[in-house]
Amino acid sequence: MNPELVELVDLYESMHTCSGSERDRTEATLKLEAKVREIASTKNLAESVLMRHVKELFFKRARAADKRATGTTIFPD
């Protein structure tokens, strides 16, 4: 995956991660929004398209992590 996308997905995951305080999650949200704006502008993409792509990649990555951890996953293909 492109390093910029990896960074965005990491930030998205930070927003939802179980660890960390509410403040950490708020900071992650702000960072993600800023990064999405920056990359979307640089790449001439709509922010909404980039954000939907990030969410999709996040769930795909989480599904793969579940498969690795459990040998199976509840998440649909």
Place this chain on the structure above:
Amino acid sequence: MSPKTDQLPGLDERPITQDTVRPVRALLDLIKEDDHVSSLARSIVSWLAAFAVFKKMELDLGLPVSKDSRLIYGTIVAHLKASGKFVVLSAGRNPKVLELLEMRLADIEARVKELSWDDDWIENPITKDEQKQLSAAFG
């Protein structure tokens, strides 16, 4: 918020096994067979319930659900928007988990509603044209 492990003795680091995943699969199978449940609701069950609600469990209930162990309790709470009802299923490893969930269902429902913006990528998946734009941008 620190995990309330004193309320849930021995539950903090249980490994995921087929036994813990099976009840979740059973719930998904039930939903699959229910014609009254919309495809969006199925998506919500599959995605939001497994992520948002499990994270909610940790944040508000203090359950220590780690990143790769979010199914550790084998418990799923799904907000079925189509029917407007909750389904609660527990692996039954510890009734205290279900008890806590039942006590906080109203809070969980509110949180799932708050997170409904996360549905947008399911409701509006990336189109072929958008995929081309993304491929051009990121290779």
